[in-house]
Amino acid sequence: MIRHIRPALVSMGLFTVLLGLGYPLAVTGVGQAAFPFRAGGSLLRDDQGRVIGSALIGQGFAEPKYLHPRPSAAGDGYDASASSGSNMGPLNADLAGRVKTRADALRAEAPGQPIPADAVTASGSGLDPDISPAYARLQAARIAKARGLNVNQVQTVIENETEKPLLGFIGQARVNVLAVNRALDKL
CATH class of the missing domain: 1.20.5 (Single alpha-helices involved in coiled-coils or other helix-helix interfaces)
Incomplete structure (x- = not known):
């Protein structure tokens, strides 16, 4: 044996x-x-070499002068230890209420503008670092006003930081929120 x-x-x-x-x-x-x-970890550093974030994990930006990320369902917002979706289905009254509240706030900020889905819904992980170019452009006027810039300057930064689909057809165009906010701070 x-x-x-x-x-x-x-x-x-x-x-x-x-x-x-x-x-x-x-x-x-x-x-x-x-x-x-x-x-x-795709860590981004400031001019002094301090880590300010990762290009792969979303962060909350609430000040009017910054590009705002997607809503987050992770804990108290962008808490990596509580990363998850809300698990609410499309017929859930709480989800519908959240979406309506977010949409109403965006309609007040940018009247008459179409509201992209990623502006009012959280990502599956709650930590998505990217938003759609449409959602980024929707925020350009607010950012320009808060920073005392021309809207075209903000839109140029957004366009420069827009990542195209891989090979031109795989995935969707996306805007990394942290990259845009860093570029805006350098203006």
Whole structure:
């Protein structure tokens, strides 16, 4: 019996070391070498080198001079430890009330403008760092007024920071909120 068990135990030990340690370390090493920015969390730093956020995780911006992100269902807003959707279905009265409240606020801010869906609904994780170009343009007048800028200056920043679909057709155009706000602060 030991003659049959020994090869099984040796194989299990070998594959545990190979696939449980060797492979993950190799993939991590290749990722760090080939894509250091992404492998390190896509951290963005200020001029003094302090981390101010990640290009991959949304943050709350509430001041009128900043581009506002999508609403967040994560905890008290952009709390990564409570990342999740609201799990409310389209017929849920609470969700309908939230959407109506958000839409009414945007209608007061930008009367007569169409309101994009991402302006009034939270993302699945509640931590989405990107918004649609339409939602970003909707906010341009408010930002320009708060910063004392021309609306065209704000729209130019938004257009410069708009990421196109991969290969021109995979995904949708998107605007990274943190990148736009950093560019606005540099004006």
